[in-house]
Amino acid sequence: MANGSRQAAWEFFGTELKRRREEAGLTQVDLGHRVFVSGGYIGQFEQAIRRPQLDVAQRIDDLLQTGGFFERLWRKLIKEERFAEYFAHAAELERLATEICEYAPAVLPGLPQTAEYARAIYLASNPLAADEYIEEMVRLRMDRALLLKDATRPVYWAVLHETVLRVPVGGPAAMALQLDHIAAVVRDRKALVQVLPFSVGAHPQMGKMMTLMEFEDAPPTVYTEGVLSGNLLDDPAVVKRTRRITICSGPPRCRRRRPRP
Structure with a gap:
C-alpha cells in the first residue's frame, strides 16, 4: 500500500473511531482506560x-x-503487508520516532545495512527462496534505511557488540563495503555508533537485540526480537526499567533531541 493510501486508511480509522466513541458517550480517557x-x-x-x-x-x-x-478495517486497510506481522507496528513507529537507540549482539540492525549485507542475511535465512523474493526483501530493507538520510531523521545511536564487526557477512568484499558505510554514516554525523568489545565480558543484554524508540508526544517504547517473533513494550514502568538496566541509557549527548525543521 502506498504511503498516501496508507495515511488515508489511518485517517478513516481515526474518524470512525472518534465518531463511534462519541456516540457511545465516552471520552478518549474513558475509552483508553x-x-x-x-x-x-x-x-x-x-x-x-x-x-x-x-x-x-x-x-x-x-x-x-x-x-x-475495526478489526476488519485494520486487517484490510491498515495492516502493513511489507513486513512480517510481528515487526509491522515497530516499523511504523520507527518512522515516527525522534530518537532510536539499538543494541545488536550478532547482526547489524536494519537501518545502517548495505544492500550487499542485507542480501547475505536474507539468503542465509531463506536458502531456497527465489531471487525475486530476496531482491524484494532487500529493496524493502533499503527503503527503511532511507530514514537515516531524511532531513527529519531521528537521533540514531547504535551499540554493536564486537561480534557484529568480526563476522564477514556476505564475504570479505561485502563486509568491507558495510564497514565503510558505517564509517561514512558516522563521519557524516547521521548516527553515533559504538562498539562493545569482547573484553567487557558479561553485560545485561547478552544475546538480546533491542530497539528503544522515543517520540515527541508519546511515551517511549522498547522492541525486542527473537526467531520469527517480536515483542513491543510500551508500558511506562517496563520501559523505564528496561532503560535503567541496559546500555542504551547511554551518554547524555545521545539523549538530546535533534531540532526538527
Missing part, C-alpha cells in the same frame, strides 16, 4: 498519528459493540 491504553493513545489513533495494534482494535470492537468493524 477500558481497552488498556492511555487516553493520549486514543487521541493519536483518532488523529492518524499512530497505528493501533490488532489486539487494541479488537478490544475497541468488543467495547463499542461494532461487530468486528
Whole structure:
C-alpha cells in the first residue's frame, strides 16, 4: 500500500473511531482506560498519528459493540503487508520516532545495512527462496534505511557488540563495503555508533537485540526480537526499567533531541 493510501486508511480509522466513541458517550480517557491504553493513545489513533495494534482494535470492537468493524478495517486497510506481522507496528513507529537507540549482539540492525549485507542475511535465512523474493526483501530493507538520510531523521545511536564487526557477512568484499558505510554514516554525523568489545565480558543484554524508540508526544517504547517473533513494550514502568538496566541509557549527548525543521 502506498504511503498516501496508507495515511488515508489511518485517517478513516481515526474518524470512525472518534465518531463511534462519541456516540457511545465516552471520552478518549474513558475509552483508553477500558481497552488498556492511555487516553493520549486514543487521541493519536483518532488523529492518524499512530497505528493501533490488532489486539487494541479488537478490544475497541468488543467495547463499542461494532461487530468486528475495526478489526476488519485494520486487517484490510491498515495492516502493513511489507513486513512480517510481528515487526509491522515497530516499523511504523520507527518512522515516527525522534530518537532510536539499538543494541545488536550478532547482526547489524536494519537501518545502517548495505544492500550487499542485507542480501547475505536474507539468503542465509531463506536458502531456497527465489531471487525475486530476496531482491524484494532487500529493496524493502533499503527503503527503511532511507530514514537515516531524511532531513527529519531521528537521533540514531547504535551499540554493536564486537561480534557484529568480526563476522564477514556476505564475504570479505561485502563486509568491507558495510564497514565503510558505517564509517561514512558516522563521519557524516547521521548516527553515533559504538562498539562493545569482547573484553567487557558479561553485560545485561547478552544475546538480546533491542530497539528503544522515543517520540515527541508519546511515551517511549522498547522492541525486542527473537526467531520469527517480536515483542513491543510500551508500558511506562517496563520501559523505564528496561532503560535503567541496559546500555542504551547511554551518554547524555545521545539523549538530546535533534531540532526538527
